[in-house]
Amino acid sequence: MDERDLYFRIERLFANYCATLDEGELEAWPEFFIEDGLYQMIARENHAYGYPIPLLLLDSQGMMKDRVYSLRNANIYQAHRYRHAQSGIRITARGGDGLRVSSSYIVVQTLNEGVSHIYQAGSYYDWLVETPQGLRFKERVCVYDTSRIATLLATPV
Amino acid sequence: MSIPGASSALDDFPWPSSDGGEVPYAVFTSQAIFEREQERIYRGPTWHFLALADELRKPGDFKSTFIGTTPVVVTRTRDDDIAAWVNRCAHRGAMVCRELRGNARAHRCVYHQWAYDERGRLRGVPFQKGLNDKTGMPADFNMAEHGLPLVRVEEHRGVVFGSLSQAAPSLADYLGPRMLPWLDRIFHKPVEYLGCTRQYAKSNWKLYYENVKDPYHASLLHLFHTTFNIYRSNMRGRSVMDDGLGVHSIITTTPQEDDDTAGDYQKHDIATYRAGLKLADPSMLEVRREFEEQTSNNIHTLFPSTVIQQIHNTMAVRQVLPKSAGEFELVFHFFGYQDDDVALRRLRLKQANLAGPAGYISMEDTEATELVQRAIESCAAGDSSYMAMGGADGDGGTSLISEHMIRGFWRGYRNMMGWGA
Numbered sequence: 227m228d229e230r231d232l233y234f235r236i237e238r239l240f241a242n243y244c245a246t247l248d249e250g251e252l253e254a255w256p257e258f259f260i261e262d263g264l265y266q267m268i269a270r271e272n273h274a275y276g277y278p279i280p281l282l283l284l285d286s287q288g289m290m291k292d293r294v295y296s297l298r299n300a301n302i303y304q305a306h307r308y309r310h311a312q313s314g315i316r317i318t319a320r321g322g323d324g325l326r327v328s329s330s331y332i333v334v335q336t337l338n339e340g341v342s343h344i345y346q347a348g349s350y351y352d353w354l355v356e357t358p359q360g361l362r363f364k365e366r367v368c369v370y371d372t373s374r375i376a377t378l379l380a381t382p383v
Numbered sequence: 384m385s386i387p388g389a390s391s392a393l394d395d396f397p398w399p400s401s402d403g404g405e406v407p408y409a410v411f412t413s414q415a416i417f418e419r420e421q422e423r424i425y426r427g428p429t430w431h432f433l434a435l436a437d438e439l440r441k442p443g444d445f446k447s448t449f450i451g452t453t454p455v456v457v458t459r460t461r462d463d464d465i466a467a468w469v470n471r472c473a474h475r476g477a478m479v480c481r482e483l484r485g486n487a488r489a490h491r492c493v494y495h496q497w498a499y500d501e502r503g504r505l506r507g508v509p510f511q512k513g514l515n516d517k518t519g520m521p522a523d524f525n526m527a528e529h530g531l532p533l534v535r536v537e538e539h540r541g542v543v544f545g546s547l548s549q550a551a552p553s554l555a556d557y558l559g560p561r562m563l564p565w566l567d568r569i570f571h572k573p574v575e576y577l578g579c580t581r582q583y584a585k586s587n588w589k590l591y592y593e594n595v596k597d598p599y600h601a602s603l604l605h606l607f608h609t610t611f612n613i614y615r616s617n618m619r620g621r622s623v624m625d626d627g628l629g630v631h632s633i634i635t636t637t638p639q640e641d642d643d644t645a646g647d648y649q650k651h652d653i654a655t656y657r658a659g660l661k662l663a664d665p666s667m668l669e670v671r672r673e674f675e676e677q678t679s680n681n682i683h684t685l686f687p688s689t690v691i692q693q694i695h696n697t698m699a700v701r702q703v704l705p706k707s708a709g710e711f712e713l714v715f716h717f718f719g720y721q722d723d724d725v726a727l728r729r730l731r732l733k734q735a736n737l738a739g740p741a742g743y744i745s746m747e748d749t750e751a752t753e754l755v756q757r758a759i760e761s762c763a764a765g766d767s768s769y770m771a772m773g774g775a776d777g778d779g780g781t782s783l784i785s786e787h788m789i790r791g792f793w794r795g796y797r798n799m800m801g802w803g804a
Contacts, residue, residue: 267741269578269579269580269581271483271578271579272578272579275484275578277576277577277578277579278577278578278732279577279578279579279580279717279732279735280732280735280736281580281735281739281740281741282736282741283732283733283735283736284736285733286664286666288662288663288664289663289664289666289667289736291663291664292662292663292664295663296607296610296611296743299606299610300606300607300609300610300611300743301606301607301743301746301747302604302606302746302747302750302751303746303747303750304750373581374581374582374583374712375580375581375582375583375740375741376582376583377582377583377584377585377740377749377750377753378582378740378741378746378747378749378750379582379740379741379746380741380746
């Protein structure tokens with residue numbers, strides 16, 4: 227495929243992903259992944275020193291759906307809204323098993339009081355594969371620079 | 384830093400009652416009380432988690448941390464023991480070590496290049512003898528007298544504790560015979576450090592201490608438990624305090640084979656109960672038996688900054704770092720055993736979803752402490768909380784519907800703060 231077309235498709239996938247989370251449509255979020263896909267968040271300081279402990283480690287669509295169900299029905303946290311800004315998309319490898327893509331993100335969080343603050347900065351390290359529904363995540367690993375999380379993290383970034 | 388004597392104005396701070404069940408909200412909001420705590424508790428005769436020995440494998444390995452608000456560096460020395468020092472240059476007070484972790488034989492202050500070895504001993508002062516035989520330090524200047532302030536260190540089964548006080552008893556005496564076996568239970572074989580997650584709460588550190596001594600809230604605030612039918616308040620429980628000051632405590636829960644308390648929850652119309660809900664992917668909740676009594680929760684609170692957690696197969700040392708009257712940082716230091724097989728290690732990583740800043744059964748804790756902090760900032764002098772659940776003396780009891788350990792904590796706290804009942 228033409229490189230520009232490929233970038234366009236990745237960009238569109240990412241835009242839809244960000245919009246889904248920013249609009250709070252959490253139920254649609256697991257659909258961006260294949261059934262045995264992986265979503266992981268890990269602090270930059272762990273990643274840098276080779277420590278494996280994640281903040282979140284969801285290694286199936288089922289676990290992602292459980293996260294959403296729990297956020298909707300069980301967990302208690304302040305109402306909030308995310309606003310994603312994503313940039314610097316780079317295809318780092320391209321082969322028969324899919325695409326490896328890295329990018330930067332910033333998530334601004336706005337709470338009920340109407341105050342916005344930079345909640346998290348980090349990198350996405352993605353493994354994308356072709357499916358009948360288009361490009362989907364086989365892996366999305368968020369390495370977050372903001373190791374000290376403000377209060378708590380409920381919603382995935 | 385507090386000015387000596389400044390906190391004496393607090394000597395007569397009034398408490399509504401002596402049993403610890405009514406706590407003046409001012410202890411959560413007053414910066415003067417916060418500074419008195421730093422002096423009497425954090426720099427006082429207490430012990431604090433600094434690191435797991437596994438974080439410092441090679442001579443020269445170091446890690447930056449804190450005891451209360453005091454910056455501390457802990458290192459493995461060339462003699463293969465562990466040392467710690469206050470991270471504040473003996474010359475002009477600058478922070479000497481500016482990295483979270485690393486390996487170094489010498490630590491050099493960037494301001495004037497005073498250099499210390501890994502034990503914190505002063506090894507070099509630029510221009511000590513002056514330049515061209517002019518100026519320089521006085522002839523009687525003795526480097527041995529100007530090292531970094533040393534922190535007392537005790538390593539217990541691979542856990543490194545530190546104290547800023549020469550008056551603190553030994554770690555074993557400090558924890559006491561009721562608490563030490565619980566530490567030994569978790570650290571019964573060599574552990575491996577797996578990394579940490581950190582969160583920052585806009586609330587007083589003692590609100591978190593109340594929380595980890597409060598089994599009453601577990602099935603009411605943490606709805607994940609009840610929603611997915613994991614935790615019930617009639618699981619076999621344990622809530623025990625140390626027999627000294629009563630400031631350390633252990634809470635455990637152990638599932639019962641015939642556990643069926645759904646009826647109780649429905650009968651009392653507790654909103655959090657939902658029958659029959661199951662996780663789409665329950666792999667996270669598999670349990671590998673590794674203790675004689677396979678507790679599902681082990682929350683071991685060591686006053687004033689350390690909480691040892693085992694929830695299913697996830698284990699962590701939670702480190703409480705007060706920053707000001709209204710803020711603290713909470714660090715979860717996760718670990719496994721060195722002989723974990725691949726599947727068990729994977730399970731531990733997966734169960735990190737349960738605890739930590741995003742944990743299914745821990746994310747609400749800082750939410751709750753912040754809700755308290757926001758509401759009490761504006762309270763009147765003399766306003767206080769009220770905790771009576773479980774009666775006057777629940778120690779040694781098996782009920783999880785109890786606040787007796789929180790009351791014990793406050794009695795011990797008052798003693799240490801010079802407000803003895």
